[in-house]
Amino acid sequence: MPIKLGFIGTGGIANHHQKNLVQMKDVSLSAFYDLDITRASKAASEHNGAKAFSNLDEMLDNSDLDGVYICIPPLAHGEAELKLVERGIPFLVEKPLGINREVPVAIGGKIKEKKLITSVGYHWRYDESASLAKQVLQNSKMGMALGYWMGGMPMVPWWRVQAGSGGQFVEMTTHIVDLLRFLCGEVREVYAAYALQVMGEKVEGTDVPDVGTVTLKLANGMVATISNACMLPIGHHVGLDIYTDKGVLELRSDGLNVIASEGITKHANAANPFFVEDEAFIHAVRTGDKSRILSDYEDSLRTHDITMAANESAVSGKPVILS
Ligand SMILES: NC(=O)c1ccc[n+]([C@@H]2O[C@H](COP(=O)([O-])OP(=O)(O)OC[C@H]3O[C@@H](n4cnc5c(N)ncnc54)[C@H](O)[C@@H]3O)[C@@H](O)[C@H]2O)c1
Incomplete structure (x- = not known):
């Protein structure tokens, strides 16, 4: 069964991850949500059978996602992570975690309770x-x-x-x-x-x-x-x-x-660290083995x-x- 992925935010770095993910076996880029629907639609048009959404709940309710990439500007963090944690959907979120301490700490607490698979985009580690x-x-x-x-x-x-x-x-x-x-x-x-x-x-x-x-x-x-x-x-x-x-x-x-x-x-x-980071996340989603993820949400809170x-x-x- 292919791993079904969604994207929240479809700008520059999202595009970079997508170029890696399409090279991987049994990974399907299925759903794209962005505040700017033209961006989400453009991203969806590039992947077979993918859909664009202008509402996050609608995407999560209708896409049966195995994992999500959160690629939004620092000020926008909070709602996306909390919705994914509530639904138990693993995510890779781009750094930084936010622009204050309170929102990431609250998200981190909920992730810990659920033992959710997370990865944070500190690609230099890879x-x-x-x-x-x-x-x-x-x-x-x-x-x-x-x-x-x-x-x-x-x-x-x-x-x-x-x-x-x-x-x-x-x-x-x-x-x-x-x-x-x-x-x-x-x-x-x-x-x-x-x-x-x-x-x-x-x-x-x-x-x-x-x-x-x-x-x-x-x-x-x-x-x-x-x-x-x-x-x-x-x-x-x-x-x-x-x-x-x-x-x-x-x-x-x-x-x-x-x-x-x-x-x-x-x-x-020699290797592209973003690719290694993406592979580690997909491996964790597919198998439950988080050992290749070098930077999860809990650790990133300290940075x-x-x-x-x-x-x-x-x-x-x-x-x-x-x-
Ligand atoms: N790991 C890295 O080296 C690396 C490199 C580039 C960017 N980033 C990080 O990725 C994040 C995004 O950067 P970017 O360059 O892709 O920015 P961008 O401006 O190109 O794209 C951001 C997208 O998010 C959308 N958006 C904004 N608020 C949203 C929300 N609440 N819900 C859904 N979509 C929303 C915007 O419409 C836009 O399409 C930043 O935090 C940045 O630091 C990381």
């Missing part, structure tokens, strides 16, 4: 560089880490507004925060400084900070800073550097450099909490301690 780095780090003493997301501003309207995206640290740089947690462990304290220097004058309506730097203390004693900028006319550094007693690990989206006294070893990523704490610290000017 890169070969991440698993390789994990192995290398087993034999090293970690000292500090420096993370970056330096680039330009996405031009979708919700992104430039704090109440739409939560800002760059929550919306984009969350990938680097998550990678830091995945490789180095939990974060205990956060201090952030943000500013809006350029984009406020360049793009009308922009109120998200366009530069920021966040200092983090980890439970294992490490210190880290993660900086981001969305004011550049070019893409620059995106990644995480980890400094250990054996040398430096440089993680980038295309691979890993291990710099040691013997020299530099370069590992290029989200760090980004929320950074936003709070940037406003208050004070460090935030995490429990």
